[in-house]
Amino acid sequence: MSETLLKVEGLEAGYGEVQVLWGVSLAAVRGHLTAIVGANGAGKTTTLRAIAGTIAPWRGRILFEGDDVTRLSTHEKAERGFALVPEGRQLFTTMTVAENLELGAFPKRAARAYAERLDQVFTLFPRLAERQRQLAGTLSGGEQQMVAIARGLMSNPDILIIDEMSLGLAPVLVYQLFQTLKKLKDVGLTILLVEQNVHLALAVSDYAYVIAEGKLFTEGRPAELSAMPEIRRAYLGL
Ligand SMILES: Nc1ncnc2c1ncn2[C@@H]1O[C@H](COP(=O)(O)OP(=O)(O)OP(=O)(O)O)[C@@H](O)[C@H]1O
Numbered sequence: 268m269s270e271t272l273l274k275v276e277g278l279e280a281g282y283g284e285v286q287v288l289w290g291v292s293l294a295a296v297r298g299h300l301t302a303i304v305g306a307n308g309a310g311k312t313t314t315l316r317a318i319a320g321t322i323a324p325w326r327g328r329i330l331f332e333g334d335d336v337t338r339l340s341t342h343e344k345a346e347r348g349f350a351l352v353p354e355g356r357q358l359f360t361t362m363t364v365a366e367n368l369e370l371g372a373f374p375k376r377a378a379r380a381y382a383e384r385l386d387q388v389f390t391l392f393p394r395l396a397e398r399q400r401q402l403a404g405t406l407s408g409g410e411q412q413m414v415a416i417a418r419g420l421m422s423n424p425d426i427l428i429i430d431e432m433s434l435g436l437a438p439v440l441v442y443q444l445f446q447t448l449k450k451l452k453d454v455g456l457t458i459l460l461v462e463q464n465v466h467l468a469l470a471v472s473d474y475a476y477v478i479a480e481g482k483l484f485t486e487g488r489p490a491e492l493s494a495m496p497e498i499r500r501a502y503l504g505l
């Protein structure tokens with residue numbers, strides 16, 4: 268059975284006076300990888316920020332496990348099980364890998380089983396175990412993305428929300444990161460992912476949404492989207 272964990276209805280948001288989102292609706296099914304794709308400036312990051320609470324939604328509703336969480340702060344959402352891995356990773360570059368991971372464990376829900384979670388992320392990313400004492404700013408781009416994901420996992424989330432995971436990374440590393448996401452899905456984690464690379468998004472997701480100019484353009488299973496002439500032309504370069 269597919270159970271909807273997160274439901275977003277008619278989300279509107281923006282910055283200052285400028286409205287960016289004009290009614291975005293989407294759902295994330297528990298244990299699935301849901302992708303959001305769209306051109307630069309379409310409003311993907313803004314959608315994730317409004318969902319995670321880093322900006323306040325103007326209108327619309329966000330439901331999590333059936334509860335209305337629209338107005339909760341980022342902290343309250345983190346306690347409910349939201350983790351955002353932001354665009355550009357946003358690590359504390361002058362702190363070590365271990366310190367960045369520790370900061371990820373700020374919600375109360377993460378205090379229990381801290382040591383086990385640390386073990387889990389080091390099992391997922393052995394490279395980080397080797398580099399625990401290295402300053403995050405001196406890591407490679409790929410290693411920094413591992414830290415960003417691992418930091419999100421340290422909060423013991425139910426939903427991991429990732430903005431542009433593959434950007435700037437070598438294909439082999441991107442492949443490894445998606446293998447890692449697959450393992451996380453297999454243990455029941457829900458993933459909501461924004462991805463520039465539409466080919467990749469459709470290859471790895473269970474369901475995808477296409478956003479254009481702050482509105483939902485279309486949605487579907489990857490195979491359905493890949494077959495649509497307008498998607499093939501505009502997003503897949505076919
Ligand atoms: N902090 C901000 N203040 C003002 N405007 C912003 C801010 N962040 C984004 N915007 C504007 O909101 C619109 C949508 O931006 P957003 O970052 O959500 O797009 P995106 O789909 O994530 O794009 P990209 O693929 O380039 O990451 C853009 O016009 C952008 O200029």
Ligand SMILES: [Mg+2]
Pocket residue numbers: 311312313354430431
């Ligand atoms: Mg973005």
